[in-house]
Amino acid sequence: MSIRHSLLALLQESPMYGYQLRGAFEERTGSTWPLNIGQVYTTLDRLERDGFAAKDGDDGEGHVIYSITQAGRNEVDQWFQKPVVSSNPPRNELAIKLALALTLDGVDVESIVQAQRAASMRTLQTYTRQRRAAVNPDERDSQDVAWILVLDSLIFTTEAEVRWLDHCEGWMRKHGGHITSASAAGAPARQKSALSNAEHEVTR
Known part of the structure:
Protein backbone atom coordinates (compact mmCIF):
# COMPACT_ATOMS: atom_id res chain seq x y z
CA MET A 1 0.00 0.00 0.00
CA LYS A 82 -0.60 3.92 -13.68
CA PRO A 83 -2.09 0.46 -13.05
CA VAL A 84 -1.04 -1.35 -9.89
CA VAL A 85 1.33 -4.16 -10.86
CA SER A 86 2.29 -6.77 -8.29
CA SER A 87 5.69 -7.71 -9.66
CA ASN A 88 6.70 -9.19 -6.32
CA PRO A 89 3.66 -10.84 -4.69
CA PRO A 90 3.30 -9.85 -1.02
CA ARG A 91 3.98 -12.55 1.53
CA ASN A 92 0.85 -14.58 2.15
CA GLU A 93 1.08 -16.01 5.66
CA LEU A 94 -1.64 -18.59 5.02
CA ALA A 95 0.03 -19.91 1.86
CA ILE A 96 3.37 -20.06 3.65
CA LYS A 97 1.81 -21.88 6.62
CA LEU A 98 0.19 -24.54 4.42
CA ALA A 99 3.29 -24.95 2.27
CA LEU A 100 5.42 -25.61 5.34
CA ALA A 101 2.79 -27.80 7.00
CA LEU A 102 2.71 -30.06 3.96
CA THR A 103 6.47 -30.62 4.17
CA LEU A 104 6.70 -31.32 7.91
CA ASP A 105 5.88 -34.49 9.78
CA GLY A 106 3.27 -34.49 12.51
CA VAL A 107 1.29 -31.46 11.28
CA ASP A 108 -2.45 -31.94 10.76
CA VAL A 109 -2.83 -29.97 7.55
CA GLU A 110 -6.50 -30.91 7.16
CA SER A 111 -7.40 -29.34 10.50
CA ILE A 112 -5.49 -26.19 9.52
CA VAL A 113 -7.53 -25.90 6.33
CA GLN A 114 -10.82 -26.51 8.13
CA ALA A 115 -10.06 -24.01 10.89
CA GLN A 116 -8.99 -21.39 8.38
CA ARG A 117 -12.09 -21.93 6.26
CA ALA A 118 -14.30 -21.42 9.31
CA ALA A 119 -12.45 -18.23 10.21
CA SER A 120 -12.57 -16.96 6.62
CA MET A 121 -16.30 -17.63 6.42
CA ARG A 122 -16.87 -15.65 9.63
CA THR A 123 -14.84 -12.80 8.16
CA LEU A 124 -16.83 -12.96 4.93
CA GLN A 125 -20.09 -12.78 6.84
CA THR A 126 -18.82 -9.78 8.80
CA TYR A 127 -17.87 -7.91 5.63
CA THR A 128 -21.24 -8.77 4.11
CA ARG A 129 -23.10 -7.38 7.13
CA GLN A 130 -20.98 -4.23 7.03
CA ARG A 131 -21.75 -3.74 3.36
CA ARG A 132 -25.46 -4.21 3.94
CA ALA A 133 -25.35 -1.58 6.68
CA ALA A 134 -23.33 0.81 4.49
CA VAL A 135 -25.88 0.81 1.67
CA ASN A 136 -28.28 3.67 2.37
CA PRO A 137 -29.89 4.95 -0.84
CA ASP A 138 -31.34 8.00 0.92
CA GLU A 139 -28.05 9.31 2.30
CA ARG A 140 -25.00 8.50 0.22
CA ASP A 141 -21.96 10.65 -0.43
CA SER A 142 -18.63 9.96 -2.12
CA GLN A 143 -17.07 8.63 1.09
CA ASP A 144 -19.94 6.13 1.55
CA VAL A 145 -19.39 4.88 -2.00
CA ALA A 146 -15.63 4.62 -1.37
CA TRP A 147 -16.23 2.51 1.76
CA ILE A 148 -18.64 0.23 -0.12
CA LEU A 149 -16.04 -0.36 -2.84
CA VAL A 150 -13.42 -1.16 -0.18
CA LEU A 151 -15.82 -3.67 1.34
CA ASP A 152 -16.47 -5.19 -2.08
CA SER A 153 -12.73 -5.65 -2.51
CA LEU A 154 -12.47 -7.34 0.90
CA ILE A 155 -15.44 -9.59 0.10
CA PHE A 156 -13.99 -10.68 -3.24
CA THR A 157 -10.58 -11.32 -1.65
CA THR A 158 -12.07 -13.41 1.15
CA GLU A 159 -14.23 -15.36 -1.30
CA ALA A 160 -11.09 -16.15 -3.30
CA GLU A 161 -9.36 -17.32 -0.13
CA VAL A 162 -12.23 -19.70 0.69
CA ARG A 163 -12.19 -21.10 -2.83
CA TRP A 164 -8.42 -21.54 -2.66
CA LEU A 165 -8.84 -23.47 0.61
CA ASP A 166 -11.36 -25.71 -1.16
CA HIS A 167 -8.75 -26.27 -3.87
CA CYS A 168 -6.14 -27.17 -1.26
CA GLU A 169 -8.53 -29.59 0.41
CA GLY A 170 -9.37 -31.24 -2.91
CA TRP A 171 -5.71 -31.49 -3.83
CA MET A 172 -4.89 -33.17 -0.51
CA ARG A 173 -7.74 -35.61 -0.90
CA LYS A 174 -6.34 -36.59 -4.26
CA HIS A 175 -2.69 -36.78 -3.24
CA GLY A 176 -2.56 -37.32 0.49
CA GLY A 177 -5.51 -39.20 1.93
CA HIS A 178 -9.12 -38.36 2.74
CA ILE A 179 -10.78 -36.01 5.21
CA THR A 180 -13.25 -37.85 7.39
CA SER A 181 -14.28 -35.34 10.05
CA ALA A 182 -17.97 -34.49 10.35
CA SER A 183 -17.24 -30.76 10.24
CA ALA A 184 -15.55 -31.11 6.86
CA ALA A 185 -18.50 -33.04 5.47
CA GLY A 186 -20.91 -30.20 6.25
CA ALA A 187 -18.61 -27.37 5.22
CA PRO A 188 -19.35 -27.23 1.46
CA ALA A 189 -23.10 -26.64 1.94
CA ARG A 190 -22.57 -23.96 4.58
CA GLN A 191 -19.91 -22.33 2.45
CA LYS A 192 -22.08 -22.31 -0.67
CA SER A 193 -24.88 -20.59 1.21
CA ALA A 194 -22.61 -17.93 2.72
CA LEU A 195 -20.86 -17.23 -0.58
CA SER A 196 -24.20 -16.92 -2.34
CA ASN A 197 -25.37 -14.39 0.24
CA ALA A 198 -22.16 -12.38 -0.10
CA GLU A 199 -22.35 -12.35 -3.88
CA HIS A 200 -25.97 -11.19 -3.68
CA GLU A 201 -24.95 -8.28 -1.46
CA VAL A 202 -22.14 -7.21 -3.80
CA THR A 203 -24.41 -7.15 -6.83
CA ARG A 204 -27.02 -4.96 -5.13
Whole structure:
Protein backbone atom coordinates (compact mmCIF):
# COMPACT_ATOMS: atom_id res chain seq x y z
CA MET A 1 0.00 0.00 0.00
CA SER A 2 1.42 3.38 -1.02
CA ILE A 3 1.08 5.59 2.04
CA ARG A 4 3.04 8.41 0.43
CA HIS A 5 0.71 8.62 -2.54
CA SER A 6 -2.38 8.33 -0.36
CA LEU A 7 -1.25 11.23 1.83
CA LEU A 8 -0.36 13.31 -1.20
CA ALA A 9 -3.78 12.66 -2.73
CA LEU A 10 -5.45 13.89 0.47
CA LEU A 11 -3.24 16.98 0.55
CA GLN A 12 -4.62 17.90 -2.87
CA GLU A 13 -7.91 18.75 -1.16
CA SER A 14 -6.40 21.08 1.43
CA PRO A 15 -3.31 21.52 3.63
CA MET A 16 -3.43 19.31 6.74
CA TYR A 17 -1.32 18.14 9.64
CA GLY A 18 -0.49 14.53 10.44
CA TYR A 19 -3.44 13.62 12.66
CA GLN A 20 -5.87 15.15 10.18
CA LEU A 21 -4.34 13.14 7.35
CA ARG A 22 -4.54 9.93 9.34
CA GLY A 23 -8.18 10.61 10.21
CA ALA A 24 -9.08 11.45 6.61
CA PHE A 25 -7.39 8.30 5.29
CA GLU A 26 -9.06 5.99 7.81
CA GLU A 27 -12.46 7.62 7.35
CA ARG A 28 -12.39 7.07 3.60
CA THR A 29 -11.19 3.48 3.83
CA GLY A 30 -13.36 2.48 6.79
CA SER A 31 -10.30 2.11 9.07
CA THR A 32 -9.53 -1.09 7.17
CA TRP A 33 -5.83 -0.23 7.06
CA PRO A 34 -5.18 1.90 10.18
CA LEU A 35 -2.10 4.10 10.05
CA ASN A 36 0.44 4.60 12.80
CA ILE A 37 0.82 8.34 13.42
CA GLY A 38 4.60 7.93 13.53
CA GLN A 39 4.47 6.40 10.06
CA VAL A 40 2.40 9.36 8.84
CA TYR A 41 4.90 11.94 10.05
CA THR A 42 7.87 9.94 8.80
CA THR A 43 6.22 9.80 5.37
CA LEU A 44 5.52 13.53 5.46
CA ASP A 45 9.18 14.23 6.24
CA ARG A 46 10.19 12.13 3.24
CA LEU A 47 7.64 13.85 1.01
CA GLU A 48 9.10 17.20 2.05
CA ARG A 49 12.61 15.93 1.41
CA ASP A 50 11.62 14.78 -2.08
CA GLY A 51 9.93 18.09 -2.91
CA PHE A 52 6.39 16.68 -3.04
CA ALA A 53 5.12 18.46 0.08
CA ALA A 54 6.10 21.55 2.04
CA LYS A 55 5.54 22.81 5.57
CA ASP A 56 2.92 25.53 5.55
CA GLY A 57 3.11 27.06 9.03
CA ASP A 58 1.07 25.69 11.93
CA ASP A 59 -2.47 25.82 13.26
CA GLY A 60 -1.57 27.82 16.36
CA GLU A 61 -1.72 24.73 18.54
CA GLY A 62 1.64 23.25 17.64
CA HIS A 63 0.52 21.16 14.66
CA VAL A 64 2.71 21.58 11.60
CA ILE A 65 0.59 22.02 8.46
CA TYR A 66 1.73 20.40 5.22
CA SER A 67 0.67 21.39 1.71
CA ILE A 68 1.26 19.69 -1.61
CA THR A 69 3.67 21.14 -4.17
CA GLN A 70 3.25 21.12 -7.94
CA ALA A 71 5.71 18.23 -8.11
CA GLY A 72 3.50 16.43 -5.61
CA ARG A 73 0.41 17.01 -7.74
CA ASN A 74 2.24 15.62 -10.75
CA GLU A 75 3.25 12.57 -8.68
CA VAL A 76 -0.35 11.94 -7.63
CA ASP A 77 -1.57 12.29 -11.24
CA GLN A 78 0.94 9.68 -12.36
CA TRP A 79 -0.04 7.38 -9.48
CA PHE A 80 -3.71 7.47 -10.45
CA GLN A 81 -2.92 6.90 -14.13
CA LYS A 82 -0.60 3.92 -13.68
CA PRO A 83 -2.09 0.46 -13.05
CA VAL A 84 -1.04 -1.35 -9.89
CA VAL A 85 1.33 -4.16 -10.86
CA SER A 86 2.29 -6.77 -8.29
CA SER A 87 5.69 -7.71 -9.66
CA ASN A 88 6.70 -9.19 -6.32
CA PRO A 89 3.66 -10.84 -4.69
CA PRO A 90 3.30 -9.85 -1.02
CA ARG A 91 3.98 -12.55 1.53
CA ASN A 92 0.85 -14.58 2.15
CA GLU A 93 1.08 -16.01 5.66
CA LEU A 94 -1.64 -18.59 5.02
CA ALA A 95 0.03 -19.91 1.86
CA ILE A 96 3.37 -20.06 3.65
CA LYS A 97 1.81 -21.88 6.62
CA LEU A 98 0.19 -24.54 4.42
CA ALA A 99 3.29 -24.95 2.27
CA LEU A 100 5.42 -25.61 5.34
CA ALA A 101 2.79 -27.80 7.00
CA LEU A 102 2.71 -30.06 3.96
CA THR A 103 6.47 -30.62 4.17
CA LEU A 104 6.70 -31.32 7.91
CA ASP A 105 5.88 -34.49 9.78
CA GLY A 106 3.27 -34.49 12.51
CA VAL A 107 1.29 -31.46 11.28
CA ASP A 108 -2.45 -31.94 10.76
CA VAL A 109 -2.83 -29.97 7.55
CA GLU A 110 -6.50 -30.91 7.16
CA SER A 111 -7.40 -29.34 10.50
CA ILE A 112 -5.49 -26.19 9.52
CA VAL A 113 -7.53 -25.90 6.33
CA GLN A 114 -10.82 -26.51 8.13
CA ALA A 115 -10.06 -24.01 10.89
CA GLN A 116 -8.99 -21.39 8.38
CA ARG A 117 -12.09 -21.93 6.26
CA ALA A 118 -14.30 -21.42 9.31
CA ALA A 119 -12.45 -18.23 10.21
CA SER A 120 -12.57 -16.96 6.62
CA MET A 121 -16.30 -17.63 6.42
CA ARG A 122 -16.87 -15.65 9.63
CA THR A 123 -14.84 -12.80 8.16
CA LEU A 124 -16.83 -12.96 4.93
CA GLN A 125 -20.09 -12.78 6.84
CA THR A 126 -18.82 -9.78 8.80
CA TYR A 127 -17.87 -7.91 5.63
CA THR A 128 -21.24 -8.77 4.11
CA ARG A 129 -23.10 -7.38 7.13
CA GLN A 130 -20.98 -4.23 7.03
CA ARG A 131 -21.75 -3.74 3.36
CA ARG A 132 -25.46 -4.21 3.94
CA ALA A 133 -25.35 -1.58 6.68
CA ALA A 134 -23.33 0.81 4.49
CA VAL A 135 -25.88 0.81 1.67
CA ASN A 136 -28.28 3.67 2.37
CA PRO A 137 -29.89 4.95 -0.84
CA ASP A 138 -31.34 8.00 0.92
CA GLU A 139 -28.05 9.31 2.30
CA ARG A 140 -25.00 8.50 0.22
CA ASP A 141 -21.96 10.65 -0.43
CA SER A 142 -18.63 9.96 -2.12
CA GLN A 143 -17.07 8.63 1.09
CA ASP A 144 -19.94 6.13 1.55
CA VAL A 145 -19.39 4.88 -2.00
CA ALA A 146 -15.63 4.62 -1.37
CA TRP A 147 -16.23 2.51 1.76
CA ILE A 148 -18.64 0.23 -0.12
CA LEU A 149 -16.04 -0.36 -2.84
CA VAL A 150 -13.42 -1.16 -0.18
CA LEU A 151 -15.82 -3.67 1.34
CA ASP A 152 -16.47 -5.19 -2.08
CA SER A 153 -12.73 -5.65 -2.51
CA LEU A 154 -12.47 -7.34 0.90
CA ILE A 155 -15.44 -9.59 0.10
CA PHE A 156 -13.99 -10.68 -3.24
CA THR A 157 -10.58 -11.32 -1.65
CA THR A 158 -12.07 -13.41 1.15
CA GLU A 159 -14.23 -15.36 -1.30
CA ALA A 160 -11.09 -16.15 -3.30
CA GLU A 161 -9.36 -17.32 -0.13
CA VAL A 162 -12.23 -19.70 0.69
CA ARG A 163 -12.19 -21.10 -2.83
CA TRP A 164 -8.42 -21.54 -2.66
CA LEU A 165 -8.84 -23.47 0.61
CA ASP A 166 -11.36 -25.71 -1.16
CA HIS A 167 -8.75 -26.27 -3.87
CA CYS A 168 -6.14 -27.17 -1.26
CA GLU A 169 -8.53 -29.59 0.41
CA GLY A 170 -9.37 -31.24 -2.91
CA TRP A 171 -5.71 -31.49 -3.83
CA MET A 172 -4.89 -33.17 -0.51
CA ARG A 173 -7.74 -35.61 -0.90
CA LYS A 174 -6.34 -36.59 -4.26
CA HIS A 175 -2.69 -36.78 -3.24
CA GLY A 176 -2.56 -37.32 0.49
CA GLY A 177 -5.51 -39.20 1.93
CA HIS A 178 -9.12 -38.36 2.74
CA ILE A 179 -10.78 -36.01 5.21
CA THR A 180 -13.25 -37.85 7.39
CA SER A 181 -14.28 -35.34 10.05
CA ALA A 182 -17.97 -34.49 10.35
CA SER A 183 -17.24 -30.76 10.24
CA ALA A 184 -15.55 -31.11 6.86
CA ALA A 185 -18.50 -33.04 5.47
CA GLY A 186 -20.91 -30.20 6.25
CA ALA A 187 -18.61 -27.37 5.22
CA PRO A 188 -19.35 -27.23 1.46
CA ALA A 189 -23.10 -26.64 1.94
CA ARG A 190 -22.57 -23.96 4.58
CA GLN A 191 -19.91 -22.33 2.45
CA LYS A 192 -22.08 -22.31 -0.67
CA SER A 193 -24.88 -20.59 1.21
CA ALA A 194 -22.61 -17.93 2.72
CA LEU A 195 -20.86 -17.23 -0.58
CA SER A 196 -24.20 -16.92 -2.34
CA ASN A 197 -25.37 -14.39 0.24
CA ALA A 198 -22.16 -12.38 -0.10
CA GLU A 199 -22.35 -12.35 -3.88
CA HIS A 200 -25.97 -11.19 -3.68
CA GLU A 201 -24.95 -8.28 -1.46
CA VAL A 202 -22.14 -7.21 -3.80
CA THR A 203 -24.41 -7.15 -6.83
CA ARG A 204 -27.02 -4.96 -5.13
